[in-house]
Amino acid sequence: MALFKRRAKSQTAEDFASDVAAPEDSSFNALDNSELEVHAPELNLPTLTWEEAEEILLQADLGVATTNKIVQLAQDNYSGEVSERLQQALLAELTQPMSPEENAAVGDADIADAGVGDFAEVAGVATEASPAIWLVVGVNGVGKTTTVAKLAKAQKDQGHRVVLAAADTFRAAAIDQLQTWADRLDVSLVKGAPKGDPAAVVFDAVEHAKARGADLVIADTAGRMHTKDNLMEELQKILRVANKSQGTVSEILLVIDSTTGQNGISQARVFNESVRPTGIVLTKLDGSSKGGVVVSVQQELQLAVKFIGVGEGLSDLRQFDPAAFATTLLCGA
Ligand SMILES: Nc1nc2c(ncn2[C@@H]2O[C@H](COP(=O)(O)OP(=O)(O)O)[C@@H](O)[C@H]2O)c(=O)[nH]1
Numbered sequence: 001m002a003l004f005k006r007r008a009k010s011q012t013a014e015d016f017a018s019d020v021a022a023p024e025d026s027s028f029n030a031l032d033n034s035e036l037e038v039h040a041p042e043l044n045l046p047t048l049t050w051e052e053a054e055e056i057l058l059q060a061d062l063g064v065a066t067t068n069k070i071v072q073l074a075q076d077n078y079s080g081e082v083s084e085r086l087q088q089a090l091l092a093e094l095t096q097p098m099s100p101e102e103n104a105a106v107g108d109a110d111i112a113d114a115g116v117g118d119f120a121e122v123a124g125v126a127t128e129a130s131p132a133i134w135l136v137v138g139v140n141g142v143g144k145t146t147t148v149a150k151l152a153k154a155q156k157d158q159g160h161r162v163v164l165a166a167a168d169t170f171r172a173a174a175i176d177q178l179q180t181w182a183d184r185l186d187v188s189l190v191k192g193a194p195k196g197d198p199a200a201v202v203f204d205a206v207e208h209a210k211a212r213g214a215d216l217v218i219a220d221t222a223g224r225m226h227t228k229d230n231l232m233e234e235l236q237k238i239l240r241v242a243n244k245s246q247g248t249v250s251e252i253l254l255v256i257d258s259t260t261g262q263n264g265i266s267q268a269r270v271f272n273e274s275v276r277p278t279g280i281v282l283t284k285l286d287g288s289s290k291g292g293v294v295v296s297v298q299q300e301l302q303l304a305v306k307f308i309g310v311g312e313g314l315s316d317l318r319q320f321d322p323a324a325f326a327t328t329l330l331c332g333a
């Protein structure tokens, strides 16, 4: 059902691509652009009234406050067709650089080189003695374990030596799930006993990586605990212990499921308070969800999306493309 007419000649995501700064010297570039094109579909921006635009933004899960703000920005700062103005406003919001204070690590726990100042930059993998540690966090069922496997594949494909840490010790099945991915990827997995100390698992994984000359440890974590406070304390402990290890925590990726709508903002608030993620992985964008909640998250918490998940397979990870995202968002259902 089309809410609006499509215009024959209009701006597509491609037209905006050059406005978006490419991440500099990121060892992540090998997630190459040809893959991204799958998610920069040839969509033409629709012709919209402001009312239709508001409806589309609300349906895309931007929430009322963010929708109003985007509409206001579009009206105040840009000219042209409604959808073009909105796209530029969305793009401006999504590509706002993080300030160093906003991205500072919690307490004394340093998150080294966490891509400060560059919205899309993913911290590179350390090349020296200290393995990089990436923690993958988020509530239950959002796609953390799958994302760990996808990230491991992408990094392995780029020639990095990856060790996985099964730090979701809350359920035995979670460890088995990661083991299955590790076997398929042919990467080593460090795990502990079910219900064991997840911080110790991460610590051991770093030792293991160090001993074998691996340069990256990617840790899966639990999304469900007896209480929320419990979970946050556990994550803080993992972070503390990881920072005392021989490795360097360079990414804390918060996984948000695009199908959970505006709920993602409250999840982001909670995780932001306890471990200050360095970026977001927005999963399940292969369905009908637009994931517009990340615009609110970016606005409120200055937390940028770094990757998107577009399926359940190992290769279904893409680098986030704000222009393509904005276009898709405005193109409605
Ligand atoms: N369609 C789709 N499904 C996904 C994606 N990422 C994860 N899933 C599925 O979501 C479910 C939960 O994923 P899992 O990684 O176990 O979540 P976790 O509890 O956060 O570790 C699984 O069935 C995954 O296959 C995605 O990008 N797209």
Ligand SMILES: [Mg+2]
Residues within 6 Å of the ligand: 144, 145, 146, 168, 174, 220
């Ligand atoms: Mg899991």
